[in-house]
Amino acid sequence: MPAHAGLADLSDSLLVAAVLCYVVAMLGYAAELAFGTRRRALPPIAGGSTETLPDRWADVAAGTTPRPDGRDRAGQIGRDRAGQIGRDRAAQIGRDRAGLVGRAAVVVTAVGWLLHVVAVVTRGLAVERVPWGNMYEFSSVVCLAAVTGFLVLVARQPVRHLGAVVMLPVVIYLGLGATVLYAPASPLVPALNSYWLKIHVAAAAIASGTFMVAFAATLLYLVQDLRERRVTADGAGDAPGRGRLPSAAALDTIAYRVTAFAFPVWTFAVIAGAIWAEAAWGRYWGWDPKETWAFITWVLYAGYLHARPLPRWQGRRAAVVSTVAFVALMFCYFGVNLWISGLHSYAGVD
Amino acid sequence: MSATTSARASLRQSWRSLTSMRTALVLLFLLAVAAVPGSLLPQRPIDPVAVQRYISRHDVAGRVYDALGFFDTFGAPWFVGLYALLCVSLVGCLMPRIRLHTRALRGRPPAPPRSFERLAGHARLETAAPVTGALDVVAALLRRRRWRVERRTHDDGSESVAAEKGLLRETGNLAFHVGVLAVIAGVAVGALIGYEGRAIVVEGTGFTNTAVAYDELEPGRLRGVDELPPFTLVLDDFDAEYTAGGQPTDFLADVRYAEGLDEPDATARLRVNHPLSVAGSRVYLLAHGYAPHIVVRDRTGQVIYDEVTPFLPQDGSFLSTGVVKVPDVVPGLPQIGVRAAFIPTVDVAADGRLYSRFPDARAPALSYEAFAGDLGLDSGVPQNVYELETAGLVRTGGGFLLPGETSEPLAGGATMTFVGFREWANLQVARDPAQGVVLVAAVVALAGLVTSLRVRRRRVWVRGSAGRGGTVLDVGGLPRRDRAAFVAEFDALIERLSAALPPAQTVTAQTVTAQTVTPETVTAETEEP
Numbered sequence: 074m075p076a077h078a079g080l081a082d083l084s085d086s087l088l089v090a091a092v093l094c095y096v097v098a099m100l101g102y103a104a105e106l107a108f109g110t111r112r113r114a115l116p117p118i119a120g121g122s123t124e125t126l127p128d129r130w131a132d133v134a135a136g137t138t139p140r141p142d143g144r145d146r147a148g149q150i151g152r153d154r155a156g157q158i159g160r161d162r163a164a165q166i167g168r169d170r171a172g173l174v175g176r177a178a179v180v181v182t183a184v185g186w187l188l189h190v191v192a193v194v195t196r197g198l199a200v201e202r203v204p205w206g207n208m209y210e211f212s213s214v215v216c217l218a219a220v221t222g223f224l225v226l227v228a229r230q231p232v233r234h235l236g237a238v239v240m241l242p243v244v245i246y247l248g249l250g251a252t253v254l255y256a257p258a259s260p261l262v263p264a265l266n267s268y269w270l271k272i273h274v275a276a277a278a279i280a281s282g283t284f285m286v287a288f289a290a291t292l293l294y295l296v297q298d299l300r301e302r303r304v305t306a307d308g309a310g311d312a313p314g315r316g317r318l319p320s321a322a323a324l325d326t327i328a329y330r331v332t333a334f335a336f337p338v339w340t341f342a343v344i345a346g347a348i349w350a351e352a353a354w355g356r357y358w359g360w361d362p363k364e365t366w367a368f369i370t371w372v373l374y375a376g377y378l379h380a381r382p383l384p385r386w387q388g389r390r391a392a393v394v395s396t397v398a399f400v401a402l403m404f405c406y407f408g409v410n411l412w413i414s415g416l417h418s419y420a421g422v423d
Numbered sequence: 424m425s426a427t428t429s430a431r432a433s434l435r436q437s438w439r440s441l442t443s444m445r446t447a448l449v450l451l452f453l454l455a456v457a458a459v460p461g462s463l464l465p466q467r468p469i470d471p472v473a474v475q476r477y478i479s480r481h482d483v484a485g486r487v488y489d490a491l492g493f494f495d496t497f498g499a500p501w502f503v504g505l506y507a508l509l510c511v512s513l514v515g516c517l518m519p520r521i522r523l524h525t526r527a528l529r530g531r532p533p534a535p536p537r538s539f540e541r542l543a544g545h546a547r548l549e550t551a552a553p554v555t556g557a558l559d560v561v562a563a564l565l566r567r568r569r570w571r572v573e574r575r576t577h578d579d580g581s582e583s584v585a586a587e588k589g590l591l592r593e594t595g596n597l598a599f600h601v602g603v604l605a606v607i608a609g610v611a612v613g614a615l616i617g618y619e620g621r622a623i624v625v626e627g628t629g630f631t632n633t634a635v636a637y638d639e640l641e642p643g644r645l646r647g648v649d650e651l652p653p654f655t656l657v658l659d660d661f662d663a664e665y666t667a668g669g670q671p672t673d674f675l676a677d678v679r680y681a682e683g684l685d686e687p688d689a690t691a692r693l694r695v696n697h698p699l700s701v702a703g704s705r706v707y708l709l710a711h712g713y714a715p716h717i718v719v720r721d722r723t724g725q726v727i728y729d730e731v732t733p734f735l736p737q738d739g740s741f742l743s744t745g746v747v748k749v750p751d752v753v754p755g756l757p758q759i760g761v762r763a764a765f766i767p768t769v770d771v772a773a774d775g776r777l778y779s780r781f782p783d784a785r786a787p788a789l790s791y792e793a794f795a796g797d798l799g800l801d802s803g804v805p806q807n808v809y810e811l812e813t814a815g816l817v818r819t820g821g822g823f824l825l826p827g828e829t830s831e832p833l834a835g836g837a838t839m840t841f842v843g844f845r846e847w848a849n850l851q852v853a854r855d856p857a858q859g860v861v862l863v864a865a866v867v868a869l870a871g872l873v874t875s876l877r878v879r880r881r882r883v884w885v886r887g888s889a890g891r892g893g894t895v896l897d898v899g900g901l902p903r904r905d906r907a908a909f910v911a912e913f914d915a916l917i918e919r920l921s922a923a924l925p926p927a928q929t930v931t932a933q934t935v936t937a938q939t940v941t942p943e944t945v946t947a948e949t950e951e952p
Contacts, residue, residue, distance in 0.1 A: 355853035365462035
């Protein structure tokens with residue numbers, strides 16, 4: 074029975090509000106990414122002269138500097154300079170507006186994050202224990218870790234565009250958590266009643282959330298890498314929208330750094346879990362399905378960290394390894410908890 | 424080339440490829456894949472009954488998996504072989520690196536390169552101090568900031584300072600890998616000299632630490648089953664506490680125990696997550712259940728079965744099933760088998776079926792089905808005590824009993840009485856003398872891992888030459904990786920240096936850093952084992 078039903082309800086409502094914020098933010102990031110396509114949607118320029126451009130844009134274009142690369146889209150080189158500048162400027166305005174949307178999305182994310190923090194805290198107060206005792210609560214904390222990681226990243230580097238890809242799994246994860254995995258506020262089952270719950274599960278949640286951010290960067294890297302390759306193959310030079318998305322190399326670096334942070338945390342979570350297992354079950358390692366998948370995940374991420382500096386594994390191959398590792402992590406959570414019965418069957422899901 | 428040298432060459436070649444990073448990576452990924460069947464299929468060391476059931480249900484696949492060792496994945500030769508190979512590869516990779524690193528630790532920072540122009544950071548400082556004095560100041564400042572510093576006077580009479588930081592990165596890296604190896608070694612030693620067993624103990628009964636007392640026992644390979652440390656334990660009382668909704672909140676097992684063969688008089692309360700230490704072993708409370716007390720009498724009223732039989736809980740409502748096998752009814756008459764369900768808090772569902780409304784025994788009842796025939800107990804084939812094979816048996820009746828009630832005749836005039844029930848606790852007893860070593864090794868590995876991922880290796884050189892009214896210092900810096908972070912550090916260092924040096928008449932401290940910060944990926948990064 075919930076000790077404080079009112080608080081538990083408040084927590085649920087706050088979480089819903091946080092998810093709504095994340096959805097709005099996700100749309101914002103996506104809009105910012107997609108805005109560049111407006112340039113493609115411009116009317117085709119007959120003969121490439123200035124007259125075909127709207128006056129307003131041409132006016133704006135006067136006296137402005139073109140983008141350093143002097144063109145906006147691969148394959149459109151060689152038009153007359155004025156038209157080119159006009160179109161660049163148009164894109165610039167579009168991008169500024171998109172940038173505004175992107176910055177607003179960050180603000181909305183931060184608001185959602187605040188609501189999320191309060192939701193987790195009130196859940197903890199409602200159940201009078203750490204708020205990560207079942208899958209619903211754990212999902213919430215994992216996503217909080219992911220959003221926190223993303224916001225920290227955004228504060229340090231211009232990687233706002235990662236938002237669309239970070240928010241998507243966060244929203245799915247939270248959505249699943251609040252529907253399929255939902256469990257009403259209740260005390261812990263005896264097996265979980267240990268201070269190791271605070272340590273082991275918190276570490277697992279932080280690592281999972283951070284891996285999620287790394288996964289988003291990896292996905293974006295794979296997309297951007299494909300684009301850059303295609304453009305190079307076309308021989309057209311610059312990639313479309315290069316100014317918007319960070320370069321593949323930069324995304325790769327972000328993914329690596331974030332993984333390098335998450336991996337020791339995951340290692341610690343596994344060690345703490347082993348210590349707890351020793352106290353609860355009399356052995357620190359017993360190849361329980363959860364332990365096995367934690368091991369598989371650990372081995373795959375270790376493989377990624379070792380592979381990435383190797384010349385022949387750099388880039389796409391390392392990214393594939395990291396993606397597979399993330400899939401293993403997700404299976405370690407959803408697959409093991411919901412489909413396989415083992416000692417970690419505390420999902421609280423009927 | 425003689426045969427021996429070519430053999431030695433090919434041996435060296437295969438050793439080299441075994442200890443290469445690529446091989447290690449491939450082995451690592453194979454290890455991950457190899458662990459998968461162990462999580463998806465039932466495992467013999469954990470649940471041999473489930474394995475048997477799986478094989479009988481999936482005829483061909485079951486036998487193929489069995490032949491491949493999938494039901495004991497983590498003990499299978501290919502799994503052990505895989506991680507043994509990985510260990511060998513790791514050792515082969517580590518040894519030269521440890522040698523190299525100890526040499527680097529004892530060695531001195533290398534002499535400055537001829538030109539600083541192409542380094543990630545370079546700057547020029549002017550100071551009024553003479554060359555030697557200025558470089559002394561630089562060396563002292565770098566030492567204070569925990570750089571390894573080497574002061575040199577070159578053949579041409581020029582002087583320089585070379586400094587290096589971040590050797591700890593490789594130390595951490597090596598500590599991580601040595602730690603991982605030590606964990607694997609500790610696990611292996613534990614499996615050789617430790618032991619682990621599980622036993623179901625009913626309230627009011629005792630348990631002595633001998634092989635026969637266990638339902639399952641995994642003695643270490645080097646330890647015989649008769650070498651278990653002796654102790655006795657009696658389960659006086661078991662209690663489960665629940666919320667009003669039926670969710671368990673606590674399990675309490677009150678026990679008396681003693682080392683050796685003494686009368687057990689020390690008392691303890693066992694709980695989940697709170698094991699009991701006795702005779703160097705630890706006793707854990709794993710699970711619990713109900714054990715109905717059933718008495719079977721033949722038609723003359725003589726007791727032919729009187730036992731408290733542990734039943735296995737089927738779900739959270741603790742509806743528990745079990746089997747009563749009565750072999751000795753009357754010579755010549757068929758044997759009796761009873762399949763029964765203990766229902767802790769009995770209720771009737773809308774469709775008329777009985778179910779348990781609550782896990783605690785508030786209104787216990789026993790529902791049963793009786794069979795007669797040859798139970799096959801003398802066939803020599805081992806049987807599961809919790810299951811009744813009803814093929815070849817005749818169903819002779821069924822019903823439902825409250826405590827104290829006696830059934831209609833089951834077969835041959837025999838009747839069954841549901842006397843009452845007790846609770847049982849599933850205890851795990853374990854001892855692993857190597858687990859302390861494993862813990863220390865794991866902590867060392869983790870500390871090494873964090874160090875190797877956080878610390879960056881970088882070098883700074885300072886060359887002094889006499890200038891107008893003092894000294895001109897050329898400073899160059901080179902990171903092993905991560906130029907962007909280094910450039911910031913380098914700039915801060917230059918500021919510190921120019922603050923520490925006596926200013927020249929006209930101080931010019933201009934920092935020239937790399938024009939374009941190339942992405943980290945482009946700079947060659949070293950292989951790590």
